Amino acid sequence: MWQRSKPYLLIAPATGAMLLLFVGGLWEGVLQSLGYRPLVGQSRLTLQFYETLLSSADFWRSLGLTLRVSILSTLAGGVLGLMISVCLVMLAGAGPFKHSRFWRHVFQLPLLIPHFVAAYLAVVMMIQTGWIPRLMFALGFLDQPADFPVLVQDRFGWGIVLTYAWKEAPFIAWMLYPVLYRTQEKWWEVARVFGSGRWAYFREILLPLLLPAWMTASFIVFAFTFSAFEVPYLLGVTYPQMLPVWSFEMYTGGDLTKRPAALAVNVLLAGMAVFFGWLAHRTGRRFGLLEGGRWE
């Protein structure tokens, strides 16, 4: 009896703390977004804040920007990550081990840097008086540093996309690396003998094996960029703001009446993240994109 219940008892404290903080926080957020605030005498549940949000043009503009930035960041990070993981496997196979280790550290570097530091670096590097414009000016690529395109605090969100791509690509690469590492060099020989060129090998063998891990990693990046706050807060414009920034500013703006709306934005963000996760999984299954995951 003790042996059977021991594992559950051992994880009970951690599970309890997680349930209390995570589920409790979520529950509290949902209740407040429904207008339940007994401290200020409001205990009646209402969908008023959701209705106001969904009928506001600002919300839809922010949602459009949030989706655009998240999708572009995920795509850029995904493609870069795939390229990095292929490079890492090629380096591990071809060169001496120390070189491979050096490049692994280079590609790991962005993982060690916190998001707000990455955003600050992006400002320092890419603002029109930053390092990159000044270096390009010094090398003669620009007539003056101000000719450098506006990539920081631009309306489209390029600065945010580029920062996320740089920051998340190694994460995707390290999710793909073990899968690629397991693919055998001999499969390439087999495929060639049976008539496959490089592209067909990538399409028929490598890609199906990578897709499940790639989709999972990309979805994690999407869910994160969709709801993260630091990078768009530092690199975004004041209008339109990405939804997490908008929510943060409403919550901390000092006007307590806006707090339920701020939490309603968060609940909608969480709900949409779950919906996109379900959609990605369903699409993956529908088109057989997850078949590579059957690999044991």
Place this chain on the structure above:
Amino acid sequence: MLQLTDIEKQYRSGDPSPDFTLSVPELTVGRGEFFALLGPSGCGKTTLLKVVAGLIPAEGGRVWFDGREWTDLPPEKRGFGMVFQEPLLFPHMTVKENVAFGLKMRGWGKKKRELRAGEWLDSVGLDGLESRLPSELSGGQQQRVSLARAMAIQPRVLLMDEPFSALDPQLREKMRVLLKQLHQEHQMTILFVTHDREEAFYLADRIGILTEGRLLQADRPRNLYEKPSHPEVARFLGLRNVIAGRMEQSRFHSAEIQLPMEGARPGKGWLVLYPECFRLNPSKSDSSTIPFRVTIREVIFRTGYYSIQAEVGNLALNIRERPTLKPPRPGEQRTAFYPVSKLHWIPEEKGGE
């Protein structure tokens, strides 16, 4: 018809002199022929097979197929099939998809290739397992899928690199039978690499013996055994009575024995005595047999015969006797009779040592 001429491939580990050189002046595999390359591990068999497949470039020589030179043709354009030592099935594809892979690369439509894959799965005895994944199959079943994948494309030449060496003996035997049957049915040209003598003799129409990168002899199995042209060929085929000596005036001379041998080319060389041709208790002994006075050193019962180690002076002889005989005891002195007609002489200029 597959032809190799003057194939050279060297492997170096730093210094300029090569560690290993593969050198095959000429090798021809006829259409529909089952040719086995037999040799010990590390002799260059797999390298030669990969040169034929186009997976490894040779440093010299040419590869021809049906009169056209294919030396620089990439492997994907040769139309060969290959079965490797490991099954190397693609793990995310079902059994049927694996078998149909080569057909897909050739642009076959889905229905047509699935039909063909199904037929080949039937042929290798795996019908009903089409939708399984490789991880759900046993090692033997995986190698059958690998065989079906190679055969399904009806390759110009089927290359097989020790395909059964990772299987247990019983399964290996079954796979040999299956392969022989498939070859007889479909008359494919097969170049088969193995280090297993029994396997090569069971399967092949002709066998080439490769040691240390050199192709020593290629012939039909019986000729190879009865008329080895190189002492290494004889030794590799399990013949231990290979005696270095000199032929003078129709007599063989070595430090331990002298015996008459008509018609042999004079000069240095090796005499081969077949262990199964010795008789310890012959029904008759006459001028057609040569007596050897031997001391028995060891008697071991093997599958179906006695393997006897004996000595003539300092010369060790290996004798194989039928189990009907009451076995001799170690230390005993006996006379072993050997038929003159079964003496085989390898002159040095032919053997090349």
